[in-house]
Amino acid sequence: MTTSHAPSYYAASANDSPPRPPLAGAHEADVCIIGAGYTGLSSGLFLAEAGFRVVVLEAARVGWGASGRNGGQIVHSYSRDMDVIEARHGADAARALGGMAFEGARIIRERVAKYGIQCDLKGGGIYAAKTRRKVRDLEHHKGLWERYGNDQLELLDRGGVHRHIGSDAYEAILVDRSGGHIHPLNLALGEAAALESLGGTICEASKVLRIERGERPVVHTGGGQVRARYVIVACNAYIGDLEPQLAAKSMPCGTQVVATEPLGERWKEVLPTDHCVEDNNFLLDYYRLSADRRLIFGGGVIYGARDPARIEQLIRPNLEKTFPQLAGVKIDYAWTGNFLLTLSRLPQVGRLDDTIYYSQGCSGHGVTYTHLIGRVLSEALQGQAERFDAFASLPHYPFPGGRMFRIPFTALGAWWYDLRDRLGA
Missing domain, CATH: 3.50.50.60 (FAD/NAD(P)-binding domain)
Structure with a gap:
């Protein structure tokens, strides 16, 4: 190693x-x-x-x-x-x-x-919904967390999204003032x-x-x-x-992250309140600004933690779909890292x-x-x-198929949930 x-x-x-x-x-x-x-x-x-x-x-x-x-x-x-x-x-x-x-x-x-x-x-986190069905998930999320004591949540419809995110990709957002990033x-x-x-x-x-x-x-x-x-x-x-x-x-899984060049004053067009954001899809995107105003944008899952050969090619399409104003932005860093997934x-x-x-x-x-x-x-x-x-x-459940087949079985399940997100089902 x-x-x-x-x-x-x-x-x-x-x-x-x-x-x-x-x-x-x-x-x-x-x-x-x-x-x-x-x-x-x-x-x-x-x-x-x-x-x-x-x-x-x-x-x-x-x-x-x-x-x-x-x-x-x-x-x-x-x-x-x-x-x-x-x-x-x-x-x-x-x-x-x-x-x-x-x-x-x-x-x-x-x-x-x-x-x-x-x-x-820095303080402030945002959960973002791309479809009306996902907005209902945010509403449920807010009620659930308030039951357990989080009183720092605010649900904003499309009219309030642009106060926090310079993107037309979202129907609504849930702002969590107790969140943040580091x-x-x-x-x-x-x-x-x-x-x-x-x-x-x-x-x-x-x-x-x-x-x-x-x-x-x-x-x-x-x-x-x-x-x-x-x-x-x-x-x-x-x-x-x-x-x-x-x-x-x-099961180890890989996720990919990129960091753009410093955005200068353009950061205000992207994340004007400097909160971090993640959407609430099954295979989600997440992003935030660094201290020197780079956009750090991540997403995707590689089951079995294989390092992808071209991280930028995996991440750039979603980055530019979310922020068309950053089309062609220079990517200064791209990396992958592993996290550990359990069946439950x-x-x-x-x-x-x-x-x-x-x-x-x-x-x-x-x-x-x-x-x-x-x-x-x-x-x-x-x-x-x-x-x-x-x-x-x-309980600690084993993956179906054991260590040999856990990757294809899990990837198939992830494909199904990702398809549902894309279709708004």
Whole structure:
């Protein structure tokens, strides 16, 4: 695995963060965390604040995976919302998870303020509907979230769209003033520095080869080992074959992102209120402005996480359809990144044994969820497992066809829902 960040706009504009040496020799810790993405950094930071000795092992660099490549949008809840959770898993599960649905965004803001993290944090998010049927989905979305305590929502019809988006593509939008966006890699780098300021250790270029089970498990890399009271597996889409039972019930998927040249004053014609936007189609587009007024535009899914050869050719048509005024705009950066999909589209949380915990499968809602689950994992390791158990009680379903056929089966289902979106069905 390469230890260089993907050639993204985020890597090119990242804050200074010197490489951290790989693990060497034998070490002791209270908690060994595998993965220096948001899940690992969030749980490590909460644990360090509680006085735990924390060692984080990262195969590449801090924020190398989805945490440093994503769209940078602070999106609440989960990839399946509370109504679906209630229908499938009961009112108690919906009430428990719904009570945490907006907590991740608050944690991000608290972290940024407490540790002075420079990550271009901006307020305001928008959900956009392209058809009348999708407008009804926004109306349902608004009512559902208000039931669970979000009182910062405003539904605007086509007449109000242009106050926020310079596009004729939408019938209506739902403005969420509690949403927002960030430079995702700089958030990860800032959280890593905060963890280290509390005595935590982060080792890069330290791929974990195996976890030796026991009362005090031992985590082995090519250059050393960490013996700990607890282990947290926080690898998500990059778990590989480390724990096959986790890999068997999830699937890495790729999404593509581009960043245009700086738009100068044209940014006001595109996103005049500087909110981030995502539509509510099954295969959605999402976009926002960077601090230097580039349009960062993403979308599409590559099942099985194959890197597409021509990212710009995949993204540009939707970008220019949304914003015809940007036809021919120069694309300065194009990259792809993997996220981990579960069949239920809900995260998978649990224990492999009494000392090894895991969280994976954010299914596209990772920015806020990972910050929430970091707190929840920390609580569980301190003996307060009620919120952890609310997630752990959700069933983990295998994909139809197993690991061999999960990609074509899932792609076929996605094609069907995308067709329905295109036809307005």
